[in-house]
Every structure is written in C-alpha cells, then in structure tokens.
Amino acid sequence: MAESKAELVQMTTNGFEPKIVAFFCNWCTYLAADLAGTSRVKYAPNIRVIRTMCSGRVDPQFVLDAFARGADGVLIGGCHPGDCHYQEGNYKTLRRVRMLRRVLHDMGIEDARFRLEWISASEAERLKAVVNDMVEKVRALGPLQLKVKPEHLPEEVAA
Numbered sequence: 001m002a003e004s005k006a007e008l009v010q011m012t013t014n015g016f017e018p019k020i021v022a023f024f025c026n027w028c029t030y031l032a033a034d035l036a037g038t039s040r041v042k043y044a045p046n047i048r049v050i051r052t053m054c055s056g057r058v059d060p061q062f063v064l065d066a067f068a069r070g071a072d073g074v075l076i077g078g079c080h081p082g083d084c085h086y087q088e089g090n091y092k093t094l095r096r097v098r099m100l101r102r103v104l105h106d107m108g109i110e111d112a113r114f115r116l117e118w119i120s121a122s123e124a125e126r127l128k129a130v131v132n133d134m135v136e137k138v139r140a141l142g143p144l145q146l147k148v149k150p151e152h153l154p155e156e157v158a159a
C-alpha cells in the first residue's frame with residue numbers, strides 16, 4: 001500500500017534510507033540510467049548500480065549475497081522479452097526469479113524488496129518510476145532484518 005507523502009517524510013526524518021542494489025543489463029537498463037543522467041531525469045539516489053552484460057548473468061547467489069551484506073532491496077533490470085542480446089538470457093532470468101522469490105519468501109524477505117523489471121535503453125522515465133516506487137515501498141517496510149544470513153542456495157535455484 002502506498003504511504004502518504006507526510007508519512008514518507010516522517011520516515012525519512014527518522015533516518016531510514018533504504019539501500020537498494022540494482023543489477024542493470026548493459027544493453028538496456030544501464031543505458032536508461034545513463035540517459036536519465038544526461039536528460040536530467042532525477043530518481044531516488046538509493047540505488048547502487050552493478051552493470052552486467054545481461055540480466056541472465058545475475059546469479060541468484062548475487063541476490064542472496066546482496067541481502068546478506070546489508071541491502072534492503074534488490075532490483076534487476078533487463079531487456080524486454082524478445083530484445084535480449086543473448087537471445088534467451090532474460091527468459092532464464094525470469095525462470096530464476098520465480099524460484100528465487102519462493103526462497104526469499106521462506107526467508108521472510110517481503111516481495112517488495114526484490115524486483116525484476118524490463119526497461120529498455122530509451123525508457124529513462126520508466127526507470128525513474130520503477131526506482132522511486134521501489135524506494136518508497138522498501139522505505140515503508142523499514143530496514144531488512146534477516147534472522148538467518150543466507151549462505152548457500154538450495155540446489156534447485158542455484159542450477
């Protein structure tokens with residue numbers, strides 16, 4: 001549920017600003033972030049971008065490591081279905097994300113903390129909307145408090 005602006009300001013003044021690790025595909029979402037920069041499209045500064053050559057390069061273990069090392073959220077940005085430079089990389093991502101989401105759910109990590117979005121190179125405004133929306137939702141959830149630090153993935157997800 002979206003929080004009101006006043007509530008969000010209150011949370012911000014309470015000091016919590018979420019840290020979100022963003023894995024962006026080199027060919028699309030990373031370029032959208034670049035375009036946002038050159039076009040002065042501003043979005044929340046809470047994301048730390050890691051460039052990958054394809055969303056399919058994002059090993060599920062990377063996501064668990066990010067959460068284990070203090071990320072409050074993880075965002076994966078990839079090319080739209082049919083546009084992946086490596087043919088099927090993003091379909092692989094989609095399959096992995098579905099399995100990983102179940103694992104994260106079992107670990108008590110809320111759905112809003114983990115997101116996969118297709119954002120092309122020309123979609124700077126969409127990038128802004130996605131990032132701002134995710135930051136708002138994670139901010140409303142508060143800091144991630146893992147009871148158990150993830151170390152290794154179950155085999156069905158790691159494959």
Ligand code: FES
Nearest residue numbers: 025054079084085
């Ligand atoms: S090259 Fe962008 S998702 Fe595969």
